[in-house]
Amino acid sequence: MDWSSLTPDLIQATLDTLLMVITSTIFTVILGIPLGVLLATTDKGGLLRAPGLNQVLGIIVNIGRSLPFIILMVAISPFTRLIAGTTIGAPAAIVPLVVAAVPFFGRVAETSLREVDNGVIEAARAIGCNNWQIISKVLIPEALPALVRGITITFINLLGYSAIAGAIGAGGLGDLAIRYGYMRFETGVMIVTVILLIILVQGIQLLGNFLASLLEKK
Template sequence: MNWDELAPLLWVAAGETLQMVGLATLFTVLLGLPLGVALVVFDRGGLRPLPVFKSVLGAIVNVGRSLPFIVLMIAIIPFTRLVAGTTIGTAAMVVPLTVGAVPFFARLVETALREVGTDVVQAAQAMGAGRTAIVRKVLLPEAWPGIVAGITVTVVALVGYSAMAGTVGGGGLGDLAVRYGYLRFEVPVMIATVVVLIVLVQLIQSLGDLVARRLSHK
């Protein structure tokens, strides 16, 4: 396979990977951010202590994090079909990507929020701020650099997950590497997909680090 044949395949596969990762990241942040906040707020000593509920929530998160992605992807096939109407293709793969990333990101959000000094929260409470106001105006703004760093780590993990999804017809760079690089013994295709993935991860990490530093300085 020459470059003229490989370039269009790489272009399409990279676009599918970006589509999967972009949508999964959006849904992961929308679901994982409030979940991470809940793990902190409902903990012992939190703004609204509900230790039993927090323990149940934490157990669910831990179960989600403990499953290897390939196992999770197969286990929730009925749920994927229910949500996406199919189990193959880039649209379908957004479902297991999101389900696999939400618990992971929620724990990163929890860690970032716990790094906020208790004196800042106590000062807000002393001024009469309610729980919702403390979360929105104190905890989240103070933790944004850590949250952005967590989003960056999650996106990089999603790139790896999306490549794994290619092994079951998910499309993207992983699918290209399997169908052309592995099954057809096209070594240049395998090398090209690896290079594209490395470049993609480096760009994501560099951008995430830059945004986190800017927020930290502010």
């Protein structure tokens, strides 16, 4: 195995994986936090109290979470082509990654928001805060450490999804592992890609724990 010629492929695969995961995480957080807020506040006893909307959102989220990622990728390929212009490569994989991760992170955000002490919410209501002010200045800031931990978990899950996406043409470390480690029986390449994924997971977990700890001290 010629590692000198394979090194550029490893670097490019790592960059493709980071592109897929970081970009999809950003979009997942942007879409998932409002979803989590709606799920937490429209339930019975919530700030917005819309049980019908809550049930509809819950059904949609549960359907999204129940689909295996590889099936989801194939099922929404027309939508992916509409958004990205193609179904091949790292940019195209971002679309199904976001679609798969938003329902998961929405539930994580909902749980984080529900854990906020109700006494803090009542205190904000007592001083005249409206619902939007309570959500933006009390609920989300109070839940921020838990949300950061949820983002960390989501990022790590997306790393796993990106490896699956690589198996069907998205590029990245998953694609490299399949092409060299599986199809060409290059066990060394498979081991290196696994080590790189482990390093990425450990790094983001440490960073997430550090940021959550900082936020808890404030």
